[in-house]
Amino acid sequence: MQPFKLALPLLLIAVASVPDAQARGTIQKVEIKGLDKGDDAEIIENIEVSLSLYDTIGKVQGESRLEYLLSQAERQTRQALEPFGYYNPTISVEAPRDNDNVRVLIKVEKGEPVRVRREHVDITGPASLDRYLQEDLEAFKPRKGQPFEHVTYEASKITVTRRLAERGYFDADYTQHQVQITRAENAADIDLTWDSGRRYNMGPIRFKQDYFVDRLFDPLVYWEQGSYYHEGKLDRLRESLTKLDYFSVIDIQPRPDQADENAEVPVDVTLTRAKRSIYTYGLSYGSESGAGVRGGLERRYLNRRGHKMNTQLDYAQKRKSLITSYRIPAFAWLDGWYSFSAGVYDEQTDYIDLRNVKLTAARSGQINEMWTAVASVNALRERWRYASGNEFDGAIYQNSTLLYPQILADYVNVDDPLFPRSGLSGSATLRGGIENVGSDTSFVQANVVARWYIPVGQSNRLILRGEGGTTWTSDLVSMPPSLRFFAGGDRSIRGYAYREVGPRTPRPDRFALGAKNLVIGSAEYEHYFGGGPWGAAAFVDTGSAFDNSIDLHTGVGLGVRWKSPVGPVRVDVARGLNDPDSSFQIYLNIGADL
Numbered sequence: 001m002q003p004f005k006l007a008l009p010l011l012l013i014a015v016a017s018v019p020d021a022q023a024r025g026t027i028q029k030v031e032i033k034g035l036d037k038g039d040d041a042e043i044i045e046n047i048e049v050s051l052s053l054y055d056t057i058g059k060v061q062g063e064s065r066l067e068y069l070l071s072q073a074e075r076q077t078r079q080a081l082e083p084f085g086y087y088n089p090t091i092s093v094e095a096p097r098d099n100d101n102v103r104v105l106i107k108v109e110k111g112e113p114v115r116v117r118r119e120h121v122d123i124t125g126p127a128s129l130d131r132y133l134q135e136d137l138e139a140f141k142p143r144k145g146q147p148f149e150h151v152t153y154e155a156s157k158i159t160v161t162r163r164l165a166e167r168g169y170f171d172a173d174y175t176q177h178q179v180q181i182t183r184a185e186n187a188a189d190i191d192l193t194w195d196s197g198r199r200y201n202m203g204p205i206r207f208k209q210d211y212f213v214d215r216l217f218d219p220l221v222y223w224e225q226g227s228y229y230h231e232g233k234l235d236r237l238r239e240s241l242t243k244l245d246y247f248s249v250i251d252i253q254p255r256p257d258q259a260d261e262n263a264e265v266p267v268d269v270t271l272t273r274a275k276r277s278i279y280t281y282g283l284s285y286g287s288e289s290g291a292g293v294r295g296g297l298e299r300r301y302l303n304r305r306g307h308k309m310n311t312q313l314d315y316a317q318k319r320k321s322l323i324t325s326y327r328i329p330a331f332a333w334l335d336g337w338y339s340f341s342a343g344v345y346d347e348q349t350d351y352i353d354l355r356n357v358k359l360t361a362a363r364s365g366q367i368n369e370m371w372t373a374v375a376s377v378n379a380l381r382e383r384w385r386y387a388s389g390n391e392f393d394g395a396i397y398q399n400s401t402l403l404y405p406q407i408l409a410d411y412v413n414v415d416d417p418l419f420p421r422s423g424l425s426g427s428a429t430l431r432g433g434i435e436n437v438g439s440d441t442s443f444v445q446a447n448v449v450a451r452w453y454i455p456v457g458q459s460n461r462l463i464l465r466g467e468g469g470t471t472w473t474s475d476l477v478s479m480p481p482s483l484r485f486f487a488g489g490d491r492s493i494r495g496y497a498y499r500e501v502g503p504r505t506p507r508p509d510r511f512a513l514g515a516k517n518l519v520i521g522s523a524e525y526e527h528y529f530g531g532g533p534w535g536a537a538a539f540v541d542t543g544s545a546f547d548n549s550i551d552l553h554t555g556v557g558l559g560v561r562w563k564s565p566v567g568p569v570r571v572d573v574a575r576g577l578n579d580p581d582s583s584f585q586i587y588l589n590i591g592a593d594l
Contacts, residue, residue: 025102026060027053027069034108043084043110050080053104066102070095077106083150085113087183113147117187120176123160127169127196136160148188153179157192164196168229168265170256171197200229200256203264205237209271213304217241217269219331229254229265240335241271243366246301248274276300284316288349288498292316305329308337320346334365336372345482351511353397356382356482374408378431379438382480386511400480403438406431414453418592419568421461425594426450431483443473445483447518451594459531462523467492467543469518476516476547484514487545487553490587492520494541495555495576497585502545510581515545526561535561537572553578555585567591 030053035044048054053069061069073093081089090109095102121140127133140156142148164172176193205221220240223233234252241250249272259265280296296312308327314320323343330336339362347354362376380402407430414423429447433439447469454462469485476484487493488500499512520543528535537559544550557574570589 024060024062025066025097025100027057027066027102027104030054030057030104030106032106032108035110040110043081043086046083047077047080047106047108050076051106052076060100066095070104073104073106077108081108081110085115085147085149086110087114087181088112088186112186114181114183114186114188116142116144116146116148117182117185117189119144119190121190121192123164123194123196124175125169125172125194125196126199127164127167127172127194130167130196130199132167133160133163133196136163148179148181148190153190160194164194166231168200169196169198170200170265173197198263200259200263200265201225202227202229202233203259203266205267205269207269207271209273211273211304212246212301212306216304216306216329217331220335226262226264234267237269241269243335244306244329246274246306247271274300280312284314286316286319289319290317292319318347318349330363330365334367334373336363336365338363351387351505352384352481353387354382354384354481356380356480370411370413372410376406376408377403378406379403380480380482382482384481386505386513398477400478401438401440402433402443402480402483404431404433404443412594414594417594419563420453420592420594421455421459423453424450425453441473441475441478443471443479445469445471447485456525459528460535461526463526465520465522465524467518467520471516473516479514481514485516485518485545486512486514487518487520487543489585490572490589491593492541493543493553493555493576494539494557494572494574494587495585496553496580497582500581501543501553503547516547517550518545519543519550528561528563533563535563537561537570539572539574541574553580555580557585564590568593 030048030051032044032047037044051073053073056069070093074091077091077093078089081087088111090111092107094105094107096105097103119142121137122128123130123133123137136156136159140160141152161172172194174193175195176191178191180189180191181187182189202223202225204225205218207217220237222236234254238250238252241247249270251268251270251272253268253270255266255268276299278296278298278300280294280298282294284292284294286292292315294312294314296310298310299308301307302309306329309325310327311322311324313322321343323341325339325341327340328338330338339360341358341360341362343358343360345354345356345358357380359379360376362374364372364374366372380400382401383397383399385397408427409429410427412423412425414420414425427449430445432444433442435442447467449467450465452464454464456462471479471483471485473479485502486499487502488496489498493501499514502515503513505511505513520541522539522541524537524539526535526537538557539559540554540556542552542554544552553576555574555576557572559570559572562569567590570587572587572589574585574587575583576585
């Protein structure tokens with residue numbers, strides 16, 4: 001039994017001296033060194049996404065698992081560098097421990113990038129004579145001598161492939177598709193060739209819908225059957241159908257597999273009707289109009305010919321309006337509408353008693369992607385009188401009847417309609433009437449508004465705004481207030497109340513009368529913090545509404561900006577510098593201001 005007693009302590013000593021096979025550790029941090037956080041930001045991000053180490057930070061790992069993760073780190077880092085053209089980097093992985101805590105340090109030296117040594121990028125077939133595809137080939141990157149970056153290469157490939165499909169080369173396919181990397185020489189050889197196959201033509205457009213009269217939408221197909229296929233034609237058709245606001249779903253599908261012997265591709269346009277009626281309602285409040293309610297009913301389509309009707313009521317304490325419009329689709333010449341409307345307006349404020357009735361017949365149309373126009377004939381009957389103090393006793397009504405044509409043109413050419421940072425937008429209005437030809441006086445009136453958006457840095461912008469208007473008439477008294485120019489308030493001269501700037505009645509009343517001419521200029525700078533949705537603005541507005549001599553009024557202020565999901569939200573606080581009626585004015589706006 002003696003040998004047994006000696007062996008037991010030896011066995012215990014041997015077991016105690018064996019390392020713990022189940023030792024564990026926790027990765028607390030992974031650091032990447034050797035790369036510039038600015039110039040190499042995309043590379044660092046790709047390494048972080050590729051490293052499985054990041055998925056285990058803060059989680060306890062067994063020793064074998066830790067060893068596996070660390071062994072894979074070098075390979076994963078190397079692969080993450082390759083899309084950027086670095087195929088021969090020097091990478092080291094260190095993992096110092098503090099008890100069970102592990103910090104991983106990955107040092108990266110990118111080395112020289114792989115550069116394009118030879119490139120052969122071509123298209124065979126009919127597309128070899130297509131000017132637009134040849135321009136894409138000329139713009140193909142990377143070129144000889146440039147670093148071979150996967151993202152750039154794939155983007156150029158996609159551009160050509162999409163252009164082939166866009167222009168009707170549905171049978172296009174690769175005949176050569178290879179990039180050979182020679183790591184020892186840091187060289188890439190590109191062999192890339194498409195065979196375009198034949199170009200298809202536009203076939204019949206087959207509208208699939210279950211309500212509107214047959215062939216109602218045929219005028220929207222502006223091209224001839226048998227002309228070259230181009231996806232842009234279908235994009236314009238989709239845009240025209242969308243603007244009609246009849247449908248909740250518009251599905252346009254070319255069917256090249258059903259092309260005939262003339263290579264004409266039929267196109268199926270499947271249309272799903274939207275809900276017929278739109279009801280709107282809400283509460284309103286304005287310092288001039290008081291509290292009120294709003295409501296409306298729009299019928300997207302009244303009948304199978306696509307006619308529409310829209311009625312809107314705004315009923316406030318001091319201002320009330322009701323307008324009803326009837327619209328008929330107009331597809332000949334320009335996409336647009338024939339519209340007929342009737343409106344009544346009543347304003348009973350502290351200083352004016354005004355009522356009018358207006359009838360309008362109009363034709364709207366889209367000239368191109370940037371220009372739209374509305375030509376109309378208007379009949380206006382307006383009655384008004386001004387108070388003395390807060391009383392209308394003894395005030396005499398003035399009346400005006402005008403029959404006048406009008407043309408309105410809108411221009412929008414900006415990078416983002418919801419939040420423009422670059423581009424121009426504006427509108428121009430011209431109207432006029434002749435005395436004794438339906439009008440009490442002869443007049444011509446013009447008004448122009450322009451906005452210039454200038455990008456500053458990555459997310460900031462400068463907005464320059466100008467407006468000018470003038471009226472030629474020998475009898476301003478016969479011009480109703482609704483056709484006179486006023487200044488002051490939001491979207492005019494901030495720092496002054498609505499209609500505060502311009503000709504006014506004598507003191508103490510100082511009520512706005514309206515003017516023959518208008519000039520307004522504005523400069524606004526918006527800065528967004530960290531490129532995020534919140535920002536601040538500083539602005540200066542100046543201008544005047546005047547009859548003969550101009551009296552400029554200037555306002556300055558600051559504002560808060562928020563890029564909300566429903567559009568820009570703007571809150572401004574402004575102060576007038578030329579004897580304003582109040583010390584400060586506050587303004588709130590929601591939505592794009594084009």
